[in-house]
Amino acid sequence: MAEPNLKNNPIKNLLSNIDWFWVTAGAIVGLILIGILVLISYAKFHNPVIPYLIAGLAYIITGMILGHYSSGHTVKEAALVGMIIPIVGMILIRLYEVQSQLTELSVFQILLLIVGGVLLTQLGGWIGEEMEGFNQPTKFIQWHWIIVASVIGFMLNCFILFFVSLFFYKLIPIVLFLALSVIASGIVAGYKSPGNTELECGIAGAVTIMFNYLFLKFGLDIEIPFVVLLVALIGGGIFGLFGGWVGEKIQQKEELKRKELES
Secondary structure, three states: OOOOOHHHOHHHHHHHOOOHHHHHHHHHHHHHHHHHHHHHHHHHOOOOHHHHHHHHHHHHHHHHHHHHHOOOOOHHHHHHHHHHHHHHHHHHHHHOOOOOHHHHOOHHHHHHHHHHHHHHHHHHHHHHHHHHOOOOOOOOOOHHHHHHHHHHHHHHHHHHHHHHHHHOOOOOOHHHHHHHHHHHHHHHHHHHOOOOOHHHHHHHHHHHHHHHHHHHHHHOOOOOOHHHHHHHHHHHHHHHHHHHHHHHHHHHHHHHHHHHHHO
16 A cells, blocks of 8 residues: 655645644743733623623733744644634533633633634734734835734733722723723834834834724723813824834934944
């Protein structure tokens, strides 16, 4: 009997090109991270939307860690991690008979949860690869850095507010946290991205505001007046632009120091 030609087997080729160390490490990190954050959010907040939001952001962070610290292009590994985490999580919940909303999900909802985990972790892996400098810059506007800065800004805003609300009963105004998170995301994108991306960071600042608006409106049923939204969008664009400018200045100083050392 002739042996099968492995070179023409796409499934075999796909599995052989996967770095299983990072799949295992990513799954362990993700399970710990998501488990802790979801447990805290379920205990603190009565609105079920917030734990789901925190879990989704934790998936993205898991993918970012995997994509940034692993060698090579590991977006496929991030997708596998996103599939493994919800499956293992549901198995553990059923084994230990933990009371959770996950035990009440239908088959369709479980499949949706797995697909969501795959997509979010893969998004995080892609962002991690961008921050690692794996992908090449695009012509004209660098749209991928708009996505990176927008996601990072929204994540920072949500986690800052989440952790502050755990320890303080009187929150510092949300506008301050939103501004700081947009500036921080602009700094990260401006520093990590090749070329000048101040414009992209400014656009990302406005997109971050829109993400917050959509979550408040459709997730928490909070109505935001149009005038407030418009002012917030303009402010987000300005803060993002400023953060991108700061990030570019830091990058330029480091490049100048490196050239001086080489010479």
